Amino acid sequence: MKNYKPLPLKFYLRDSITVSRELLGKIVIRKTGKNILTAMIVETEAYVGEYDPASHAYMKITKRNQIMYDRGGKVYVYFIYGNYYCFNIVSERKGIGNATLIRAVEPLEGINAMKKFRGATKNVYDITNGPAKLCMALNIDSSLYGEDVTEKKDIFISSPLKKKNFEIVISKRIGLNVGIDYPYRFFIKDNPYVTKHKLNKEIIL
DNA sequence: TATTCGATGTGCT
DNA sequence: GCACATCGAATAC
Numbered sequence: 001m002k003n004y005k006p007l008p009l010k011f012y013l014r015d016s017i018t019v020s021r022e023l024l025g026k027i028v029i030r031k032t033g034k035n036i037l038t039a040m041i042v043e044t045e046a047y048v049g050e051y052d053p054a055s056h057a058y059m060k061i062t063k064r065n066q067i068m069y070d071r072g073g074k075v076y077v078y079f080i081y082g083n084y085y086c087f088n089i090v091s092e093r094k095g096i097g098n099a100t101l102i103r104a105v106e107p108l109e110g111i112n113a114m115k116k117f118r119g120a121t122k123n124v125y126d127i128t129n130g131p132a133k134l135c136m137a138l139n140i141d142s143s144l145y146g147e148d149v150t151e152k153k154d155i156f157i158s159s160p161l162k163k164k165n166f167e168i169v170i171s172k173r174i175g176l177n178v179g180i181d182y183p184y185r186f187f188i189k190d191n192p193y194v195t196k197h198k199l200n201k202e203i204i205l
Numbered sequence: 206t207a208t209t210c211g212a213t214g215t216g217c218t
Numbered sequence: 219g220c221a222c223a224t225c226g227a228a229t230a231c
Contacts, residue, residue, distance in 0.1 A: 045223070054223065062216065081224050082213020088223085101223055132224050175223055 004029050004038070004158035006150045012072025012091050016098035019072070019091040020046035021186050023100060024168055027108070027158045032139040035113040039128060039138065040160065043104035043187040043194045045173045047088075049097025054179035057097030067146050068097045075147040075155065077140060084132030087140050089149060089157070103174070103185070104129045106193040107137070114138065125192050166191070171199045 004027060012019060023041050030037040049057030049068060057068040067076045068090055076088035076099050092098040105128045107114050114127050114137035121127055128134040149156045167189040172180055174197055187194045
């Protein structure tokens with residue numbers, strides 16, 4: 001917490017593919033009650049409103065997706081399948097409709113609290129290796145809708161305190177029936193907290 | 206080990 | 219009504 005500083009707004013005012021890629025290895029800092037939770041982003045997906053049929057911003061503005069059309073750095077949380085939340089960060093300037101879905105993170109600090117938010121899990125890798133799982137672990141719900149990750153408040157994103165080297169792998173996105181051919185999923189090679197999926201083997205680069 | 210399926214709110218047709 | 223950026227338990231092999 002102490003030394004973490006939110007990434008500047010200009011980081012998010014770029015296309016969501018670049019932002020998704022560069023969010024890998026960054027740190028999410030989440031303050032909830034007395035808990036400070038931190039985790040490294042290890043897997044993301046990009047959604048592009050203008051031409052991407054899988055994006056929630058593909059059709060038109062609704063109450064649910066309106067924040068995607070705001071400027072970069074805003075938090076987009078949506079509720080899906082009647083049970084789960086997913087955590088997104090808006091990119092680009094106002095009016096575009098791009099966002100990055102955070103699919104998996106690696107817990108750093110506050111692991112015990114994350115376990116408590118998640119309930120019973122078999123091993124540490126299952127705590128945050130999925131978009132709805134990490135929302136449970138970090139206590140993310142619709143009350144964070146519209147928050148700004150460039151402000152040092154309940155949730156923000158920082159560069160890591162120590163730089164780590166890693167390889168980025170690109171694949172197709174997971175869990176879609178439309179827009180499946182776009183290679184907009186990015187993850188850190190060999191990181192055990194990345195979603196287990198057969199697409200992990202269909203490496204494009 | 207791999208695949209299927211139920212739970213379930215919200216927005217679109 | 220139906221599809222959906224999911225999870226995890228149950229079932230099939």
